[in-house]
Amino acid sequence: MDPFLVLLHSVSASLSSSELTELKFLCQGRVGKRKLERVQSGVDLFSVLLEQNELSPEHTALLRELLVSLRRQDLLRRLDAFEAGAAGGAAPEERDLRAAFDIICDNVGKDWRRLARQLKVSDAKIDAIEEKYPRNLTEQVRESLRVWKNSRREDAAVSHLVGALRACRLNLVADLVEEERQARASRRESESSDPVSLISWDKDAPALGASR
Numbered sequence: 001m002d003p004f005l006v007l008l009h010s011v012s013a014s015l016s017s018s019e020l021t022e023l024k025f026l027c028q029g030r031v032g033k034r035k036l037e038r039v040q041s042g043v044d045l046f047s048v049l050l051e052q053n054e055l056s057p058e059h060t061a062l063l064r065e066l067l068v069s070l071r072r073q074d075l076l077r078r079l080d081a082f083e084a085g086a087a088g089g090a091a092p093e094e095r096d097l098r099a100a101f102d103i104i105c106d107n108v109g110k111d112w113r114r115l116a117r118q119l120k121v122s123d124a125k126i127d128a129i130e131e132k133y134p135r136n137l138t139e140q141v142r143e144s145l146r147v148w149k150n151s152r153r154e155d156a157a158v159s160h161l162v163g164a165l166r167a168c169r170l171n172l173v174a175d176l177v178e179e180e181r182q183a184r185a186s187r188r189e190s191e192s193s194d195p196v197s198l199i200s201w202d203k204d205a206p207a208l209g210a211s212r
Contacts, residue, residue: 004057007082011067011075012042019070020045026069030054030062061146065132068139093157096184097149100158100177104165105141107173112137116144118164120151 015023023045024036031039031048039045046063049055054062060079067075084098108115116126125147133139149156158181165174 002057003082007078008046008055008063009043010078011063012046014072014075015042019072022070023066026066064139068133068136092184092188096158096181097156097161099180099184100161101142101145103176103180104145104161104173105138107176108141108170109137111168111170112141112144114168115164115170116148118167119144119148119160121147 020039020042023042024031024039027045027049028036030052031045035048036045039048046055049062053059060083064076064079067079104115113126116129117123121144126144129140129143129147133143145161152160158177162174162177165171165177
C-alpha cells in the first residue's frame with residue numbers, strides 16, 4: 001500500500017470517537033454537510049479530503065494542522081517520520097533543507113519570530129502562525145520556515161537560513177546547521193565515489209565456502 005495511505009489508516013485507527021467528531025467539526029469549512037454526515041471513521045474523512053485535493057503525500061499541512069488541534073504528539077511524530085521518509089527520495093537540496101528545519105525547530109525556541117522577520121515573513125503571517133498553533137512552539141517554528149520556503153520556492157537554500165540565523169546572532173544554531181550540511185555533503189560524496197572492493201584484504205585468505 002502507498003506509504004501515505006498507510007499513515008492515514010494508522011492515524012484513523014488511533015482516533016477516538018470524540019476526536020473524530022472534533023476533526024469533522026474542524027473540516028466543516030472544507031467538506032460539505034452531507035459528506036460529513038456520512039463520515040464514520042478517520043479513513044472516511046481522509047478519503048473525502050483526498051478526493052478534494054485537500055490532502056496528498058506532497059501536501060500534508062492540513063493533516064498536521066488537524067493533529068495539532070487534537071494535541072496528538074504521537075500522531076505528529078508518525079507524520080514527521082513519513083515526511084522524513086518522503087524526503088529520502090527528494091533532491092539533495094530538499095533533504096538538506098528538511099534537515100536544517102529539524103535543527104532550527106529543536107534549537108531556536110522563542111527567537112523564531114526574530115528569525116522569521118529576518119527571512120522576510122510578514123508580521124501578518126507571523127500573527128496567523130501564532131493563532132494557528134497557539135500552544136505549540138515547535139509547530140510555530142516549522143510553519144514559519146514552510147512559509148519562507150514557499151515564498152522562495154526554488155531559491156530556498158540552506159545558505160539563506162544560515163545567513164538569517166547569523167544576522168539574528170543565533171550563531172550556535174547556524175553552526176549546527178552548517179555542520180549537518182557539511183556532514184551530509186561528505187556522505188553524498190562518499191556514496192557517489194567508486195565503491196570499495198569487498199574482496200578480503202587478506203588475499204591469501206580462502207574464499208567463503210572453500211574447503212580447508
